[in-house]
Amino acid sequence: MAVSEGRAALHAFCALGTTIKQAGSQEKFRQIDQTFVLDFGKLCLRLGAKTFSYVSALGADHRSKVFYNRIKGETEAKLKELGFPHLLLHRPSLLLGDRDEFRFGESLAMYAMLPLKWLRIGDSFRGIEASKVARGMLIHAFEKRPASFKIIVSREMHQFTP
Incomplete structure (x- = not known):
């Protein structure tokens, strides 16, 4: 909770997400x-939150042929329909950090993206530490005049250091 102009402002943060493999099916993933x-x-919203910050995904699009991206895009669209005064959608690329399980595809992608970091290009696509995403969520939510709707991509989040 943040206090501004003598009133308490409620900010909500959501980073809930899974993989289809972990969920066990597309139906469970959607749930x-x-x-x-x-x-x-x-x-x-019922509790009075004015700002809702959501971790979505790079490529989120409700019209995507890729199931994962389509669900993320549909979720973004439905969140927008809820009518939050301030909706902030964070679209990181590959999230980096400690995991309980080994993810071969993510490990492969992480190594494939290393040259992007060394060359200092492709900030929208190279992996990003979860701590930078979290810091970006806080910074954007607590701006003096937060946007009513904003999509924040990895390129913008890379500037935040934990």
């Missing part, structure tokens, strides 16, 4: 990444 996120958003 976790969409239904649970939207239920949390509705609860936050």
Whole structure:
């Protein structure tokens, strides 16, 4: 909770998400990444949240042929329909950090993206530490005049150091 102009302002942050493999099916994935996120958003709105910050994904698009990106895009669109005064959608690329399980595809992508970091190009596509995403969420939510709707991509989040 933040205090501004003598009033308490409620900010909600949501980083709930899984993988299809962890969920076990596309149906369960949709339940976790969409239904649970939207239920949390509705609860936050009822409790008076003015700002909702959501970790989505690079490539989120409700028209995507890729299931994962389509669900993320649908979730963003439905969050927008809820009517938060301030909705901040954070679209990181590959999230970096400690994991409980080994993810071969992510490990391969992480190594493939290393030259982008060395060359200082491709900030929108190279992996990003979860701590930078979290810091970006806080910074954008607590701006003096937060945007009513904003999409924040990895390129913008890379500037935040933990």
